[in-house]
Amino acid sequence: MSARLVFLGRLADLSGPLVVAPGPLAAVALPEGVLGPRVRLALNGVLVDAVGLVLADGDELAFLPPVSGG
Amino acid sequence: MSARLVFLGRLADLSGPLVVAPGPLAAVALPEGVLGPRVRLALNGVLVDAVGLVLADGDELAFLPPVSGG
Amino acid sequence: MLADVRLLEEAFDPGAALGSFSALPDAGGIVSFLGQVRGGGGDAGSVEAGSVEALELQHYAPLTLPAMQALAERALSRWVLGGLLVWHRVGVMTPGQPIVLVAAAARHRRDAFEAVDYIMDHLKSDSWFWKRELRDGQWHWIEPRDQDVADHARWGD
Amino acid sequence: MLADVRLLEEAFDPGAALGSFSALPDAGGIVSFLGQVRGGGGDAGSVEAGSVEALELQHYAPLTLPAMQALAERALSRWVLGGLLVWHRVGVMTPGQPIVLVAAAARHRRDAFEAVDYIMDHLKSDSWFWKRELRDGQWHWIEPRDQDVADHARWGD
Numbered sequence: 310m311s312a313r314l315v316f317l318g319r320l321a322d323l324s325g326p327l328v329v330a331p332g333p334l335a336a337v338a339l340p341e342g343v344l345g346p347r348v349r350l351a352l353n354g355v356l357v358d359a360v361g362l363v364l365a366d367g368d369e370l371a372f373l374p375p376v377s378g379g
Numbered sequence: 380m381s382a383r384l385v386f387l388g389r390l391a392d393l394s395g396p397l398v399v400a401p402g403p404l405a406a407v408a409l410p411e412g413v414l415g416p417r418v419r420l421a422l423n424g425v426l427v428d429a430v431g432l433v434l435a436d437g438d439e440l441a442f443l444p445p446v447s448g449g
Numbered sequence: 450m451l452a453d454v455r456l457l458e459e460a461f462d463p464g465a466a467l468g469s470f471s472a473l474p475d476a477g478g479i480v481s482f483l484g485q486v487r488g489g490g491g492d493a494g495s496v497e498a499g500s501v502e503a504l505e506l507q508h509y510a511p512l513t514l515p516a517m518q519a520l521a522e523r524a525l526s527r528w529v530l531g532g533l534l535v536w537h538r539v540g541v542m543t544p545g546q547p548i549v550l551v552a553a554a555a556r557h558r559r560d561a562f563e564a565v566d567y568i569m570d571h572l573k574s575d576s577w578f579w580k581r582e583l584r585d586g587q588w589h590w591i592e593p594r595d596q597d598v599a600d601h602a603r604w605g606d
Numbered sequence: 607m608l609a610d611v612r613l614l615e616e617a618f619d620p621g622a623a624l625g626s627f628s629a630l631p632d633a634g635g636i637v638s639f640l641g642q643v644r645g646g647g648g649d650a651g652s653v654e655a656g657s658v659e660a661l662e663l664q665h666y667a668p669l670t671l672p673a674m675q676a677l678a679e680r681a682l683s684r685w686v687l688g689g690l691l692v693w694h695r696v697g698v699m700t701p702g703q704p705i706v707l708v709a710a711a712a713r714h715r716r717d718a719f720e721a722v723d724y725i726m727d728h729l730k731s732d733s734w735f736w737k738r739e740l741r742d743g744q745w746h747w748i749e750p751r752d753q754d755v756a757d758h759a760r761w762g763d
Contacts, residue, residue, distance in 0.1 A: 317666050318736030319747040354668030371666055376730065377737035377748040387509050388579030389590040424511030441509055446573065447580035447591040463628060467640075468621025472702070477644040480637070480722075482715065483624075487634040545629070558639065559757075562723055565637075569715060600716075 312364035316343055318374040334362040334370070349373045382434035386413055388444040404432040404440070419443045452521035452533040456514050458540055463550045466536065473532040476554035480561035482569050488544035503583040505541045506548065512577045513539075520571050523606075524553070527567070528560040535568060537578070570600040609678035609690040613671050615697055620707045623693065630689040633711035637718035639726050645701035660740040662698045663705065669734045670696075677728050680763075681710070684724070685717040692725060694735070727757040 314327040314337075324340035350357050351371040352364075364370060384397040384407070394410040420427050421441040422434075434440060453470075463483045471479050486504045508514075521535050532554035542548060551568050555561035572578075573593075580591040610627075620640050628636050643661045665671075678692050689711035699705060708725050712718040730750075737748040 315666075317734075318664060319738075321664070322747075351666070351669055354672075369668075371668070373666065373669075373734065374736065375750050376733070376735055377750065385509075387577075388507060389581075391507070392590075421509070421512055424515070439511075441511070443509065443512075443577065444579065445593050446576070446578055447593065462625070464621040464623075464625025466621075467624055467638075468619070471620060471640055471642065471704075474645060477642060479640040479642070481624075481640075482719075483628055483636040483638075484715075485628065485634060485636070487713070488631065547628075556644070558641075558726060562639075562719070566719055 310366045312366065312368040312370065314339075314370050314372065316340075316372045318377070320348070320372050320374050329364065331364045331366050331368070334359060334364060337364075343372050347375050380436045382436065382438040382440065384409075384440050384442065386410075386442045388446070390418070390442050390444050399434065401434045401436050401438070404429060404434060407434075413442050417445050450525065450530065450532065452518070452525060452535060454514070454518050454521050454535045455537070456508065456517070457536055457538050460542070460546055461536060461538070461550070463547050466534065466550055467552060470532060470534050470552050470554070473554050476531055477556045478558045478561050479532075479552055479554045480558070480565045481550065481552040482565050483547060484549040484569075486542045486544045486546050486548060501544060501582050501584055502586075503541055503543050504548070505581050505583075505588070506537075506539045507579045507581075508539045509577050516576045517572070520568060520575055523571075524564045524568050528553070528555065528564045529557070530555050530560060530564055533564065535572075537572070537576070539578070567604060570604060573600075607682065607687065607689065609675070609682060609692060611671070611675050611678050611692045612694070613665065613674070614693055614695050617699070617703055618693060618695070618707070620704050623691065623707055624709060627689060627691050627709050627711070630711055633688055634713045635715045635718050636689075636709055636711045637715070637722045638707065638709040639722050640704060641706040641726075643699045643701045643703050643705060658701060658739050658741055659743075660698055660700050661705070662738050662740070662745070663694075663696045664736045664738075665696045666734050673733045674729070677725060677732055680728075681721045681725055685710070685712065685721045686714070687712050687717060687721055690721065692729075694729070694733070696735070724761060727761060730757075 310331055311328045312331050316324050320343050323342050329337050350359055353369055380401055381398045382401050386394050390413050393412050399407050420429055530553050534552040536550045538548050551565050553561040553564040581588045687710050691709040693707045695705050708722050710718040710721040738745045
């Protein structure tokens, strides 16, 4: 029983992928700096809100910083 | 001693190139339809006005209908 | 920087031309326009007089290439470009063959888009080409379209 | 008409891609944009921290390709196109290598210009790519630029 957290872009410098227990995201000890006003979340490929999020077994939650310009 | 008249685009359907005597353009018997409000003239590659034009030996006068769109 | 401006009597390969052009050192972004002879009957929604069997573009050598070169110079002075290519066919072409290829390289995408758009809007009206189409065995001269005048007017020059 | 949308892990040949694309039957006019990795130091007027040795584009598979496909569908519904190609590299690239190729074929030039311009303005912000550059042996993440937000806002969507 586990869920997977992945960190994209510059957030990947802060943490590699993590395996965590299912349950409320609020109960997970996240690496510092991976949540912020401009970081969006995708649960199994669908954009979601962090508030009230509960991870189920097999879920993949991606942390997405702003995309690059240029 | 001669000048050359050339007809471009649809005007070429009215006449092939002509060799004429030097002198005022007004004195040349032009094929019907090659002069008109939308036809422009180029003397030796330079756009000119028909009014008062005099052809010198070796000149090439081109009759240019409107260019095509599309 | 000089523009690569050509009047071509023979068919050319636009993919190869763009391949060479994109090897320019300062070509971060490249915009191109390729115009080809349309085949007839390809557009199911339109009713046309007949399918185009061939297209002929006539030019007048003393005017046409100098006008293309002057147009390229105006584009180079108006936008910051790392390269500019303006190739135009003359003579008889068949459906699917390239007629015109314009490409601009620039550090900033917007410069390249506007330069190619500008050159295409002006090529038709400022350069000296006369076009006729072979349909049902007969040649028909193509007259200027109102849309071309409107495209040209967008630029205020 | 389906768009040809690809995320590419390996280098591609833009000239060959455009050559194939221009063989589409309804491709009277084709506009393309090619974005390549810029070499450093090529722009005499700018003072930059160092020359770019490599560029890496990261993506997130569950989001990136679907976002590109959705963008292509929006362009197809907004303009009358005879063909649409959207190819984007991911992974590590070196200066001069192609990053993105967008091409649109249309009977009317304006449709093709606008569709390519629209896709380029939206690819950067709507799709999910993260970019970093290797300069002086160190990787630097590229943050969004204000210009990209302004380009996107032009379209009102």
